[in-house]
Amino acid sequence: MDRIRIVGGEKLNGTIPISGAKNATLPLMIASLLTEDKLVLENVPRLADVIQLQRILGNHGVDVMIAGKRAGADANAGRTIELSAATIADTTAPYELVSTMRASFWVIAPLVARMGIAKVSMPGGCAIGTRPVDLLIMALEKLGAEIEIEGGYVIARAPNGLRGGEIKFPKVTVSGTHTALMAAVLARGTTVIDNAAQEPEVGDVADCLNKMGAKVSGIGTSRLVVEGVARLNGARHTVLPDRIETGTYAMAVAMTGGDVLLQNARPELLQAALDVIAQSGATVTTTNEGIRITRNGAGIKPVDVTTAPFPGFPTDLQAQLMALMTRAEGTSHITETIFENRFMHVQELARLGARIQLDGMRATIEGVKKLKGAPVMATDLRASVSLVIAALAAEGETIVNRVYHLDRGFEKLEEKLGRCGARIERISG
Numbered sequence: 001m002d003r004i005r006i007v008g009g010e011k012l013n014g015t016i017p018i019s020g021a022k023n024a025t026l027p028l029m030i031a032s033l034l035t036e037d038k039l040v041l042e043n044v045p046r047l048a049d050v051i052q053l054q055r056i057l058g059n060h061g062v063d064v065m066i067a068g069k070r071a072g073a074d075a076n077a078g079r080t081i082e083l084s085a086a087t088i089a090d091t092t093a094p095y096e097l098v099s100t101m102r103a104s105f106w107v108i109a110p111l112v113a114r115m116g117i118a119k120v121s122m123p124g125g126c127a128i129g130t131r132p133v134d135l136l137i138m139a140l141e142k143l144g145a146e147i148e149i150e151g152g153y154v155i156a157r158a159p160n161g162l163r164g165g166e167i168k169f170p171k172v173t174v175s176g177t178h179t180a181l182m183a184a185v186l187a188r189g190t191t192v193i194d195n196a197a198q199e200p201e202v203g204d205v206a207d208c209l210n211k212m213g214a215k216v217s218g219i220g221t222s223r224l225v226v227e228g229v230a231r232l233n234g235a236r237h238t239v240l241p242d243r244i245e246t247g248t249y250a251m252a253v254a255m256t257g258g259d260v261l262l263q264n265a266r267p268e269l270l271q272a273a274l275d276v277i278a279q280s281g282a283t284v285t286t287t288n289e290g291i292r293i294t295r296n297g298a299g300i301k302p303v304d305v306t307t308a309p310f311p312g313f314p315t316d317l318q319a320q321l322m323a324l325m326t327r328a329e330g331t332s333h334i335t336e337t338i339f340e341n342r343f344m345h346v347q348e349l350a351r352l353g354a355r356i357q358l359d360g361m362r363a364t365i366e367g368v369k370k371l372k373g374a375p376v377m378a379t380d381l382r383a384s385v386s387l388v389i390a391a392l393a394a395e396g397e398t399i400v401n402r403v404y405h406l407d408r409g410f411e412k413l414e415e416k417l418g419r420c421g422a423r424i425e426r427i428s429g
């Protein structure tokens, strides 16, 4: 199993190119199931999750080509992928494939919308809470699907097709909104999705669906209106930049000090996080090329932050911010409101010398003068990268175990940080 070795203490200086967003790429790939024509996606990050989803879609009969080559021939070949679901070979998504990644459950919506039936294993994904799918099921039922749960599978049936309906989510859910959207685009009549997630990745998927001939309005707001159409066509779409990768590297620079341009990053995708980074004492500047983060000399200031759905501070940056606050000059508070068990990084950060107390969903972080390297274990995607951030500022060597978590969502992490002066390497095997 690969590990990452970091020797802390170096400032970061240089340029980090920001990849396409994982959390947009996955539902965009799944949207290919909605049409017989070719969907071409550009700026696709080469990540373990993307490769796993290629396998899952392949199982349904989707032909996936990467920059002109067949999927699997050269996983690192290109950032343009072509997905062609001319025929759907299989409407079942088996446990072995779905259990590793939560987003793969979302195939349920396009499959039932196009084929009238889908049988999908209950999902896996990051261990950050119970992560139920009741609201996804509710959305499908509102559009006329009949749902049965059997042997760990959700079976959705709509032999006569889905019909438009009113969906009001009792809480903001990204997965629920993706599911509702992908089901509604091929339903007969109008669907209204209230309290829809406004996360930029949802907007990106809705934009792509419209390029495919869907009629979605209200994009970027909490009320989406979808006029169903009989069929969708192919399209070409460029995945938006990854705001979580952007925020992660911004916090890494705020942690180590230095001066880094986050190339292709778009500030409007993470304004709440950039505001917090600025409050912490780093300078955030928007340039034509992206976002520049600098911290030279000034100490890290404590902050008080609560995670919230977009446009609030994202839960996917909570662990990284906590790592940054371990070195703040004073006491910080971070409250997690989205996932009930997203504090797995706390005990690992403690191995490096962090002082963090948990009281339910609220963490109190007392900044320390020094962190010291240690062996640590990655527990989930964002928790793992928080350990990298802490290690970059820790004295001596840190070994991060279970790096496969990082590989799910951070493309070329060692290379991107290494080019900016970090002492970081992957130890294979």
Ligand SMILES: CC(=O)N[C@H]1[C@@H](OP(=O)(O)OP(=O)(O)OC[C@H]2O[C@@H](n3ccc(=O)[nH]c3=O)[C@H](O)[C@@H]2O)O[C@H](CO)[C@@H](O)[C@@H]1O
Pocket (backbone or CB within 6 Å): 023, 024, 026, 102, 103, 129, 130, 131, 132, 133, 134, 135, 136, 137, 171, 172, 173, 174, 175, 176, 197, 199, 315, 316, 338, 339, 340
């Ligand atoms: C692949 C992907 O895009 N993952 C992101 C997505 O996850 P994901 O789409 O799974 O997160 P949701 O927005 O759906 O979940 C938000 C909250 O709603 C709850 N809930 C959700 C569905 C449901 O049927 N019932 C229910 O109670 C969840 O347990 C959670 O407490 O959005 C999260 C919140 O921004 C991010 O942290 C994840 O990185």
Ligand SMILES: C=C(OP(=O)(O)O)C(=O)O
Pocket (backbone or CB within 6 Å): 023, 101, 102, 103, 124, 125, 126, 128, 316, 381, 382, 409
């Ligand atoms: C939690 C995440 O992913 P997933 O929803 O796939 O578990 C994430 O991207 O931070």
